[in-house]
Amino acid sequence: MNGSAKGSAHGPADGRTSGAAGGSAGGPAGGSLGGSIRLGQVVGVPLRMHWSVPLLVILFAYGLGRRTLPVWSPGRPAVVYAVAGVAGAALLMGSLVLHETAHAATARRKEISVEDVTLWALGGMTRMGRPKTAAAAFLVAISGPLTSLVLGGAALGAGIGLHVVGGWAEIPAVVLLWLGWANLFLGLFNLLPAVPLDGGRVLQALLWWRMKDRDRADLTASRGGQITGVLMAGAGWVLLLRGAPVGLWIVFLGLFVTVVAGTERRHAGLHSALRGIRxxxxxxxxxxxxxxxxxxxxxxxxxxxxxxxxxxxxxxxxxxxxxxxxxxxxxxxxxxxxxxxxxxxxxxxxxxxxxxxxxxxxxxxxxxxxxxxxxxxxxxxxxxxxxxxxxxxxxxxxxxxxxxxxxxxxxx
Structure with a gap:
């Protein structure tokens, strides 16, 4: 995302943000996440990491090392699974950085100011200014998911190739296959037409181009984001009641989408009301x-x-x-x-x-x-x-x- 949670968001504070799972956003975002530290720079933009990221890495490493790898490549020493699990989780974090870097790089090419890129529990967030045209907004929003889909396809291809080799290459093959599917899911999930996900930003840009009115487009897209967020939270709750732990993550993500979309809707209303005032x-x-x-x-x-x-x-x-x-x-x-x-x-x-x-x-x-x-x-x-x-x-x-x-x- 570009904005908050992966996706993107722009707001009265500093333009767009991308968040959950990976993306770019524009909406009422505000400052950088509290509890984040600076790691360095990507394409000239500060890269930050929230304290929740290590927890996310541990969760992914545990799932890959204790559940996925022993099923797909049984009979290996526990330390092999552990190292491969950590490596896979680190590669996935790198994929998130590339997703957000695509948003930031595209924004800078379109002369949109970019404040920083932050990794956090729901993925990544890129804070940036508001695009000046619908075309620029579209390109910034779509760049992240396309990057994830390309990475996913490349990882799957490499994983299939190593799987054919077999032997020592079996563990790296499983890691790459897992990474490929994760990136494909990341890219497709972020294309859901719900602000602040990247798909919501894409919808905003298309509505802006069609209506020739940014405020109306933002209002329409944010309203759709609120509806989608509620549906996501409801679906996650049903999964949780049926014993699927992933339902809790979907509930949190749905609530996040609902709250951010609501904030953006209020911001769009403010823009509309103040139109023409100096x-x-x-x-x-x-x-x-x-x-x-x-x-x-x-x-x-x-x-x-x-x-x-x-x-x-x-x-x-x-x-x-x-x-x-x-x-x-x-x-x-x-x-x-x-x-x-x-x-x-x-x-x-x-x-x-x-x-x-x-x-x-x-x-x-x-x-x-x-x-x-x-x-x-x-x-x-x-x-x-x-x-x-x-x-x-x-x-x-x-x-x-x-x-x-x-x-x-x-x-x-």
Missing amino acids: VDEAMTAPVATGADWLTIQQFIDEVAVHSRHSAVPLLDFEGRPSGIVQIRRLAGVPAEARASLRVREVAVPLSQCAVAAPDDPLAEALDRVSLRTGMRILVVDAGHLVGIVTGKDVSRMMQRHSLGGGARGVDG
Whole structure:
């Protein structure tokens, strides 16, 4: 996936995500998964691993080494099964990385920003920006499943070839056959037309191309994702009641699909409601700010204690915005360090903040929001801070829309 769980998802936070089983997504995704560590880079994109991945590797290694291999190639030493099981599980994780790498590489070729790739319990997730065209969205979404299907076919072919050789090649043959079927399942499963799975992203792109309206396409696809997720959870529950442990995984995956699809549906509704509204129509101005060169103690005494906000934009010596500092972050600094540390040292730098120009579409500006700064968009014109858009401002726009009064003429 591309987005969350394998598939893809885009959202107000940072565009698309891919998740379960492998894929790419675009929807309200948000930040990277908590509890993940950075392993390196793939195609210039950070590669992360969630703490749940080792558990997944152990589960696959156990299933392959204790159940599959002894049945298909009996009479081998236990250590052979164990090593082959670990090797097969590692190869499957590598397949997931290649699945997500395909999403990331395709997105970058289409000039879509990619934040990172994360492996987790339900597969993989690629966080990226929103594609600008239906064609780009289609290519990003389909690239992951196609990669899995190609890998599956290659592994099956190699496994069949080694099986013919026999003897010492029998164990590697079984591992490759198992890997091939796993990749084929991964590719086909991700083509289910349910957001945030890759098939849901493909459906979104096709609907977008057909309707010429991205928001309507997103609403339709996310509604289908919710229905499919409920059906998956129900089917998993039935399997679980019949004694099939895999039913529990299907239940979790179905619930995940339902929740993410619901979030994307709300996000698509937000985009639709804010269509045609500019950032300067929603922003609050003037903005209460603080100097970034103050020590934390000075900032607390001169700015924070008088502020009515949970976060304060910072300005540098030249009066240009340099970031945002959250008040709770200041409270976490030890008292003995507050007199020496500058407030900018604990702030979120401007490069990691959501920034928009006054005449930018508000809906597009919301796609730049990140979890680090929350629902805050700094409005910058000619290098100077002229306003800020917060969750309250967006809510006011939504209320105006629900009353049918539009949004023009709103003052901050």
